[in-house]
Amino acid sequence: MEALRLEWAGGTLRLWIDEAMERQGLVTTVSSRAGAAAVVGWAGSVRDRVTGVRGLLDDFARQGSAPPLPAGDYAAVLVCRDRILMMRDEQARVPLFFRESGGRVRAVSTSARSLGSVTELERDYFCRYLTGNMAQQHWDITPFAEVHRVLGGEVVELSLTGRMRSRVLRGGRHYDSPVATADGARPHLREAAKDLRLVLEHAVGRRMGTLTACHVSGGTDSTSVALLAARLLAAGRVSAGELLLLSGRFSGGELAGERPYLDAALEEISRQTPMARPVIVDADDVTDFDDFQHHAGDADEPYAHAFRAPFWARLHAAAAELGCDTLLTGCGADPVVDANPFHLHRLARTGRLRQLTKQARAWAACSERGSRDIFHAYVVQPALPLATERITALARSGTVLGGLGNFNRPRWLRSGFARTHGYRSASIAESRFVFGRKPEQSLYDAANYLAAPDPLSWHRARLDGFFLSHPFLDPEVVAMMRRLPVDATFHASRPKEVLREAMADLLPARIRGRAVKIPFNDLYVRGLRRHCDELIDLCRSARHPLIAEMFDVETLCQAVREAQLGTGDAYACDRVNSSLALVMWLERLDERSSALSPAVPVIAGS
Template identity: 70%
Template sequence: MKALRVEFDGDAPRLRTDESMARRGLVTTVSAPAGTAAVVGWAGSVRDRPAGARALLAAFARPGHLPPLPTGDFAAVLLYRDRVLLLRDRQARIPLFIKESGGRVNAVSTSARDLGGTTELEPRYFCRYLTGTMAQPHSELSPFAGVRRVLGGEVVELSATGRMRHRVTDRTLDTGGPPGPVADGAGPGQELRRALEQAVARRLGRRVACHVSGGTDSTSVALLAARLLAAEQGDGGDLVLLAGRYGRGELAGERPYLDEAVEAVRRQAPGVHPVIVDADDVADFDDFAQHAGDADEPHAHAFRAPFWSRLHAAAAELGCDTLLTGCGADPVVDANPFRLHQLARSGQLGEMTRQARVRSAASGQGVRDVVRAHVVRPALPLATERVTRLAHRGTVLGGLGHFTRPPWLLRRFARAHGYRAAEAAESRFVFGRAPEQSLYDAANYLAAPDPLSWRRAPRDGFFLSHPFLDPEVVDMMRRLPADVTFRPGRPKALLREAMADLLPPGIRERTAKIPFNEPYARGLRSHGDELIDLCRSARHPLTTEMFDLGLLCQAVREARLGIGDSHSWDRVNASLALVVWLEGLRTGQC
């Protein structure tokens, strides 16, 4: 989706922005004596996007001065007289790509497809993509040869004619920063409450939708938004509560919690508009060819797009300009399980064993399972997965984890295009040298994949935004010791403490949610034959060069029977999305 494009074909760059997105406030362009800034998304505050764009332009006006990037969901191009800066925030929600050859950038765009055109594809990208669902946002490669991604938290400086000068990443630029001071005697729960409230406040637009599922996370965001809007408006009439409701099956068990959440928000903001969308007729993989094929690059979570599309459409009809979710709370505000790895690495084996036993009792897992998942696997991720695969021979999906080569990815293609290097890079990203720190970076990409929001933005008028993944919230939680966040048998204990005065009792005390497995299983039952036919009829040359389509079809059949687990099903979903995306390229539909 081409929100902006910069071309370098003369002495000065030429900037073009999408007029319809500019009218809806999704692209903001400001000019000053120093230059021009075009910002897709928002920097600083959703409500005053022009002020955020002007602040970016002023902050980077002095050559050689690289200040911390502000909080926001944005990609920006800053045009000065003697240089051009390309920026993305650390959370990397809004894409930005460059087309480069010979050290010179020819064009910049928010669309890889726009820059790629009819150029050849980049096979290394597809190896990177197939290592896991987090690969896309933090990999420099794009699907098209010669087109590179500007990374999250990165500042790229070009000359006025497009000559590449330098790139600075978030490893050297401190983005976000810790929260400001709180009142004397404030505890961690109060700090979290303040940081989360400020994260919500930054994301409030003219009319705000909050996704509410009846869980602790989304309900907390909706309650804070209701309090803030009620304080401004009196009744919170510009708040929309958006929920998908199931009347039958396992997910019907979530309905009492959803009703309780809506009533709790109404107590804070009587004028709120609940929009409850019946979702019984929605299944994963509905219209899969459209959702997976009509995308700028392969979308691993396209199978879940039908549910989110229905909710997005309801919010768009009411004129919402922001949609807030509870995505990211699980890894950010819950006790960090890789604390066990840290204890083992520092030689505190007795304390590690004690904490592993406590976690085992609280989770129902065996101590060995806890240690294997949170100590052994982070230390030796690839070796652990390969051993697991050997122990689960007999099916295509048995033992297939995050990184190891799926059997349907042909060995010769994987060897020729760097799959081994890709799986090593992905495992380092997920676990890193300090897995307890890498968890937060990985969670940012895993918890909130929203290419669907990006693709639908021109018609909907909003992007999704995720307060729990705000840099201030993440940085604050990073600083807390493990004993503050870990309460056996009580997940997200600190969040419950922070929201104790607002969360209704039923939601505050619940410790588990019904998983979203039923729509997935129903979708495979309904569309399994169709998915297999899509694979069999695939004609893009790269599909047959890359995949053993017979094995991929067998993997779909096994997933349909419930064989495997969420990790292996993710690998199937991503591969199916890639097959459909390549067919879209071949036929010119995407």
């Protein structure tokens, strides 16, 4: 989807924006003596987008200035008097790309597809894509040759003629390493909970619009966000608006067990704010992989989580029909506000083996796993991720999916293609991103690109009139949690203790005391049962030449069948899902058009 486009035509600089998205408030433009700016999304606050864009232009237009990036969900193009700046916020929810050749940028857009050519695909990208399920937002490379991504938290500076001057990551922040207190001491919990409540309220308040929807599932995370939004609205701390409580309801299957928690959450939120309006969406007929050709095939890039899009699309449609202008979720809370298990890796690195053994046993007790499994997952694997996976694959090599983890080459990816286009180096790069030299810090960066189904939100934005937004992934919330000592965040059998303490006066007792939430496995199992034969037929009938060059289609079909039968773990199924999404994306590549129409000029000359 092309929300804006910057290009040089006949020596003239032109900046265009999508007219419909500007009317919806999804694109905001300002002009001043300093220059002109177009922002897709919002910077600073959803409710005052113009002020946020004006502040962004004023701060960055000053000669020699290097201000920090403001909070928000945005991609921005600033045309100043002496240079052009492209930037994205740290969360990187709104895409931004540029086409470069010979050290000069030829065009800029929110759509990689509109900048690239379907006949000039970057094959190395597909090896990067297939290394795991992190999605592709943290890589510069795109599916199209000469088309590059502006990274999250990055500021790219160009001359007025498009010459590349610099690319600087300003989003990365430095945090103090957490320090453990003495054994048995827990003096930080109350203070940590107070701080979390404050920064989470700010994150929710910044994201509230005129008609805000909150996804409520009955879990601790989404209920906390909705309760804070309701309290802010009831207390008048955000200007008058409406609040929708958006929920998917299941009357059968495993997910029907969430109904009591959902009812308790809606009752408490409505008690806090009677003006909150529940919107219940019946989802019994929804399964994963419904209309997979559309959800996977029409995206701007391959969309690894397209299999889950039908459920979210059903909820999006309900919110859009009621005129929602922002939708808040609880995505990201699991890795951000829960205790960080990779603290065990830090204990091993620093030689504190007695503490390591004690805490690994406590972690095992609260997660119903053995201490050996905990040690393997959070100490051994981060230290030697590729070697660990190879050993696991050898031990479980009886099926196509046996032993297939995050980085091993799937058997259906042809070895010649993988060797030619750098699958091994891509696996090494991805493992370093996921674990890094300090896995307890890399966890947050990886979680940002895994926690939320944002490509669907972006793809549907023009239709829906809003983006998804995730308060738990707000930079202030992440920064605050990263500073906490482990003693303040970990408690055996009580996950997310800081969040529970922070919300103790608001969360219903039924939700505050629950430790386990029912996963969406039922949707996946039913989806594969319903669509397995259809997915296999789609793979076998695919005609794009790169599919046969890249995949052994029959082996992929066997993997799909094994996933249907329940063979393989969650990692292996993720590899199948992303491969299927890539097949559908390639097969429909020639059918899509990304023309910017109708559009209005922001700058039509230079």
